[in-house]
Amino acid sequence: MLEDIVSIPLPVEETLRIRKNVIRNGEGKRICVVTGIHGDELEGQYVCFLLTRILNRNPELLHGSVEIYPAVNPLGIGSIQRGIPGFDLDMNRTFPGSDTGVMTEFVASALVNDLAGADLVFDIHASNIFLTEIPQVRINELHRDTLVPLARQANVDLVWVHGNSTVLESTLAYSLNAIGTPCLVVEMGVGMRLTGEYGQQLTTGILNLMRVLGIWDGDVQPVSTPIVADTEDEVIFLNARCSGMFMKTKRHGSWVKKGETVGYVFDPFQGKVLEYVNAEKSGLLFTIREYPLVDEGSLMGRILVGGGAAR
Amino acid sequence: MKETVILRTANIYRDDFRLRAFTFGEGEKALCIVGSSRGNEYQQIFMCSRVLQRLKKLEAEGRFEENRQVMVIPTLNPASMNIGKRFWSIDNTDINRMFPGYALGETTQRIAAAVFEVVNKYPIGIQFTSFYMPGEFQPYIQMIHTGYENPEKARAFGLPYIVVREPRPYDTATLNYNWQIWETDAYSLYSGTTAKISVQGAEVAVDAVERFMICNHILKGTPAPAADVRIFHYDDLLTVRTNCSGLYHNLVPQNARVTAGQALAEIIDPCTGEILETVYSPADGVIFFRYDDPLIYAYTSSFKILREDA
Numbered sequence: 001m002l003e004d005i006v007s008i009p010l011p012v013e014e015t016l017r018i019r020k021n022v023i024r025n026g027e028g029k030r031i032c033v034v035t036g037i038h039g040d041e042l043e044g045q046y047v048c049f050l051l052t053r054i055l056n057r058n059p060e061l062l063h064g065s066v067e068i069y070p071a072v073n074p075l076g077i078g079s080i081q082r083g084i085p086g087f088d089l090d091m092n093r094t095f096p097g098s099d100t101g102v103m104t105e106f107v108a109s110a111l112v113n114d115l116a117g118a119d120l121v122f123d124i125h126a127s128n129i130f131l132t133e134i135p136q137v138r139i140n141e142l143h144r145d146t147l148v149p150l151a152r153q154a155n156v157d158l159v160w161v162h163g164n165s166t167v168l169e170s171t172l173a174y175s176l177n178a179i180g181t182p183c184l185v186v187e188m189g190v191g192m193r194l195t196g197e198y199g200q201q202l203t204t205g206i207l208n209l210m211r212v213l214g215i216w217d218g219d220v221q222p223v224s225t226p227i228v229a230d231t232e233d234e235v236i237f238l239n240a241r242c243s244g245m246f247m248k249t250k251r252h253g254s255w256v257k258k259g260e261t262v263g264y265v266f267d268p269f270q271g272k273v274l275e276y277v278n279a280e281k282s283g284l285l286f287t288i289r290e291y292p293l294v295d296e297g298s299l300m301g302r303i304l305v306g307g308g309a310a311r
Numbered sequence: 312m313k314e315t316v317i318l319r320t321a322n323i324y325r326d327d328f329r330l331r332a333f334t335f336g337e338g339e340k341a342l343c344i345v346g347s348s349r350g351n352e353y354q355q356i357f358m359c360s361r362v363l364q365r366l367k368k369l370e371a372e373g374r375f376e377e378n379r380q381v382m383v384i385p386t387l388n389p390a391s392m393n394i395g396k397r398f399w400s401i402d403n404t405d406i407n408r409m410f411p412g413y414a415l416g417e418t419t420q421r422i423a424a425a426v427f428e429v430v431n432k433y434p435i436g437i438q439f440t441s442f443y444m445p446g447e448f449q450p451y452i453q454m455i456h457t458g459y460e461n462p463e464k465a466r467a468f469g470l471p472y473i474v475v476r477e478p479r480p481y482d483t484a485t486l487n488y489n490w491q492i493w494e495t496d497a498y499s500l501y502s503g504t505t506a507k508i509s510v511q512g513a514e515v516a517v518d519a520v521e522r523f524m525i526c527n528h529i530l531k532g533t534p535a536p537a538a539d540v541r542i543f544h545y546d547d548l549l550t551v552r553t554n555c556s557g558l559y560h561n562l563v564p565q566n567a568r569v570t571a572g573q574a575l576a577e578i579i580d581p582c583t584g585e586i587l588e589t590v591y592s593p594a595d596g597v598i599f600f601r602y603d604d605p606l607i608y609a610y611t612s613s614f615k616i617l618r619e620d621a
Contacts, residue, residue, distance in 0.1 A: 008556070008608070008609050008610065009555065009556050009609060010556050010608065011556040011557050011558065011581060011606040011607065011608065012557075012581045012582070012606075013581075013582065082403060083403070086608065087443065087444075088397055088398070088443070089443065093480075093481055100552075101610070102444075102552065102610055102611055102612050103608045103609060103610040103611055106610045128402075130402060166480050166483040166484075167408070167480055167481055167483060167484050168480075169480040170479070170480045170481055237415075237416070239415065239416065239417065242321065243320070243321055243322045243323040244323045245323070267323060269323075293323075293401065295320070295322065295401055295418040296320045296321070296418060296421065297416060297417045297418035297419075297420065297421040298401070298402075298417060298418055299417050
């Protein structure tokens with residue numbers, strides 16, 4: 001059943017609607033799957049499709065509620081823009097919003113209010129158009145104890161517990177976790193594209209967690225055990241030393257050795273390699289740059305080293 | 312006036328990215344002024360250019376006090392201004408959400424770090440800032456409440472309004488906030504507009520900066536008479552939100568004194584011309600902010616009113 005969370009008339013012959021699909025059987029727990037906060041991140045679309053199809057085909061196996069929000073920034077998705085069109089604001093910096101605030105704050109507040117009280121929320125992202133990521137859950141260290149046990153069951157390859165930052169307090173996940181509604185932030189794949197196997201992998205993880213929460217009786221494929229990178233583990237950031245075009249030579253998810261080349265920056269004018277991008281330490285290349293153009297400083301990859309990578 | 316390049320980075324297909332700074336006077340660092348940090352802050356770079364012209368004239372007249380040096384950085388983001396984009400040209404990040412920066416980080420973090428390394432050495436900082444929505448403000452000084460701010464010192468600008476605002480999470484990465492945290496007296500000066508040039512607004516700002524410099528013994532002279540100053544909290548402003556979306560038509564000028572119940576604006580159905588909503592003033596006061604764009608959404612702050620009795 002489709003329900004409107006927000007319905008606001010736009011200036012000319014259109015209404016902004018943020019909708020969810022409520023699939024319910026019985027009075028059990030409630031999980032929510034949210035995606036599309038960033039209009040250029042589409043990987044969650046395939047997860048919503050797969051999960052809804054499974055639930056539609058097997059309604060008797062559900063013993064609770066699954067609420068699916070495929071497009072919480074519909075104008076951004078509809079215009080291939082990351083932020084909220086018309087405001088040039090990152091929606092994931094507007095939470096928890098305010099029900100007496102301006103439109104962006106009102107929408108943020110309505111979404112938080114609607115999700116509040118859920119037993120588990122997935123907020124699915126796809127990095128951005130520049131980077132490709134292995135399926136991972138990112139957790140603010142403040143909520144480690146609640147979320148890491150859940151994330152271990154989500155069939156992702158990596159769980160990254162990162163340090164707190166004041167700026168992140170404006171995110172949907174922070175706002176929900178702060179009020180006691182557990183929210184897992186998933187990053188996987190790349191912006192503006194769908195990666196079929198990642199969608200299937202995460203859908204299995206969601207079904208597994210539904211089983212753990214006691215609202216799914218269906219069969220679930222075995223889930224993998226993720227690497228858990230805690231804050232004491234080291235993540236090496238590979239930043240471009242010059243402007244040019246980046247060609248990757250290693251896939252994300254590769255294990256790389258110290259000194260190994262993961263890509264290079266080249267100059268098409270001169271036919272020269274400007275910079276070889278080498279791993280400073282051995283570890284898991286969990287992020288790699290996808291968009292070729294780089295400025296000095298552009299992120300080209302992340303390598304997990306230390307305890308997490310060794311486990 | 313001396314000119315220096317505080318940051319230069321090469322780009323494969325575009326010209327080098329370079330930030331210029333202009334210094335006046337000699338000796339001890341006294342004041343740093345930063346103009347636009349976004350690509351659509353035309354008024355802010357214009358204000359800086361006017362300040363630069365004024366300081367050039369004052370320097371030629373020998374008006375600088377001994378051992379006082381002032382730096383002006385007109386823009387932190389020429390690359391975005393040249394292509395009509397508000398944020399960074401490639402990844403759309405906001406330089407004014409990257410402070411204090413990180414020299415080994417991503418591009419805009421590096422720009423912020425290079426800039427902060429320079430501007431952080433000044434005991435007083437003024438940033439010409441903008442509001443994210445289209446519209447006009449009263450010229451005013453804003454200070455973020457960090458515990459380090461001192462609104463009384465802002466009286467030296469001679470502007471009629473000084474506003475203190477509570478920080479939001481994103482503020483912790485702005486230049487103003489970090490200046491304060493690192494013990495620079497930081498002021499944000501709003502001159503009225505962002506993407507439209509207001510000559511009058513810029514002149515008000517330039518006069519305010521000159522007055523501030525005289526009061527702080529950076530320039531010789533007698534300060535011009537100051538306006539009556541109201542110091543208040545940003546939350547004291549009465550926000551008038553719209554209920555409808557449509558074509559937007561203001562009925563009162565910016566800075567107007569309005570009375571409770573007075574019609575302030577109309578929202579019109581773009582196709583039928585029917586008036587969907589008339590926006591009324593909820594109180595007696597002065598129009599502090601007025602929205603100004605052909606289209607408006609529902610739940611938008613169309614006005615901010617400073618109440619007479621606030």
